Amino acid sequence: MTVSSDLIADDIEAYLERHANKSMLRFITCGSVDDGKSTLIGRLLYESKLVFDDQLSALEADSRKSGTQGEGLDFALLVDGLAAEREQGITIDVAYRYFTTERRKFVVADTPGHEQYTRNMVTGASTADLAVILVDSRKGILTQTRRHSYLVSLLGIKHVVLAVNKLDLVDYSQEVFDTIVADYTSFAQEIGLEGFVAIPMSAYKGDNLTERSALTPWYSGPSLIEHLESVDIDDSTQRSPFRMPVQWVNRPDLDFRGFSGQIVSGTVQPGDAVRVLPSGKSSTVARIVTMDGDLAEAGAGQSVTITLADEIDISRGDVLAAADAPSPVADQFEAHLVWMGEDEMLPERPYLCQIGTVTVQARITKPKHKINVNTLEKTATNTLALNEIGVCNISFDRPVPFDPYTDNRDTGGFILIDRLTNGTVGAGMIEHALRRSDNIHWQSVDVDADAHSRLKGHRPAVLWFTGLSGSGKSTIANAVERQLHALGAHTYLLDGDNVRHGLNRDLGFTDADRVENIRRVTEVSGLMADAGLIVLASFISPFEAERHAARELIGDDHFVEIFVDTAIAVAEERDPKGLYKKARRGELVNFTGVDSPYEAPLRPDIHIDTSVTTTHDAAVIIVDFLRARGTIS
Known part of the structure; x- marks a missing residue:
């Protein structure tokens, strides 16, 4: 287990070259709370001779102060660096450690066991x-064991070690070990986890950690x-097809234009045809450029600049x-989603989505079901809460290249x-992609928005009145009209109550329904503005995200946010x-x-303080604003 080598003394350059060419394994430790994840990593660092004398002295002092092992060394303290982790004896953040x-x-990520930190585990995995x-x-086998195992399977990790830990506390019982392995085998089959290696161990004692222990003579594995x-x-x-998301267009001078990024799959050579x-445009690779000179071939994991x-x-x-x-290209997908937000997921709310090196706007159009990781039962849902896992339909604002996640993590995974x-x-x-929109195209028309505007003699606009119930939005909107x-x-005046009698009569007042209410109104307002109208939309519209999305859809030139500011009292x-x-x-x-x-607007186009402004004066302010902007003459 030691990293010492005779080459260090005899030929340091040869040692460094051999070290540089070692393969790299990235792995995570996961499982339930207090299963010994941090202790395992701490012991590995200790056995690797990667704990210096001063760190060992500090570990001895910390073990006496915050340790959980009595007079012995608490190896978990080598990993648990946050004060809160030491105080509670748990892991909260993801801790990355290196050893050789x-x-x-090896790069190992120690992930937290508490359910509330499942999102941290996903990050590490x-x-x-x-x-x-x-x-x-x-x-x-506990709930969090199942949860982490399901996530491991979902995230495409194909190699799994079942570390049956703390065997010293059950007298190194083979019967206990066999029972746990049998239980886990049954669960692994249910989630499609194809094989695993089970190892009995005591991370604290070091049994079966670096070498096979004499205390488990019944175990013959590694x-x-x-x-x-x-x-x-x-x-x-x-071996997968070549993919390289472009991170940067490299243009140091007029004579060079290259495309820089990290190759995420496959290999490429000068002369290869690429798309x-x-x-969908095609070309061939002219050069593969690096700081150390041109390459004859580059493969997955290498960062290069390609010229065409x-x-x-x-x-x-x-x-x-x-x-x-x-890669196929699409803008609608079915996807597994792990929700990491403190606030629940709201269908149709616009989120930013980063996939590869591109950031697009995304909406979760339809949650299909969520998954109970204990029973694997699929239940219908309209939302996802913190750490819940579901299958959803998601829509992007433009087509993007992708691969199914099972084929390529980098082009098939995304974050919201x-x-x-x-x-x-x-x-x-x-x-996979949803093909529902393949046969739907924008129909070109001869009478466009500009033609409507010229006929009406003014520019279109959407005046978006927002404020609390009883603030006077509808009264002011009526006066402006x-x-x-x-x-x-x-x-045309679109009023919140009136719309709920027809178009939105099926919606209630949950956060999700409020988001959908405003989404529909935004679409209608946009169509009316396209027809050349000045639309007055009077809605509480309590969330900044939806108002921002309305502005983006309609366009900043035609959207006017009017905050009717009235104290709640x-x-x-x-x-x-009433x-x-x-x-x-x-x-x-x-x-x-x-x-x-x-959520009050931070920078509305017009701020009406009803404590000092009358309805008539507010209407005059708004009309004057439209005249100054050139909407009306």
């Missing part, structure tokens, strides 16, 4: 080749490190692919990002429909301002 043996280099799933011999050193990581990415996706024989418009986010086996917080809220794995009508403008005092009273009595749930939030 004579035969192989996303790049792993192998998973070590630990089980406490005293407890057997120690953990023997297996990690010898497991054959079948690098199918090298640029999603445009033809001048083709290529930008970041495009994919260079083998011409005879290109909240547009406002920039936080990652979901991780997805594409199953009267003034515009008097000026000869063609208008004033709105509640007015209460023209809704606040009902909400306070508990007769109305999810009522904005009472038990459902209102």
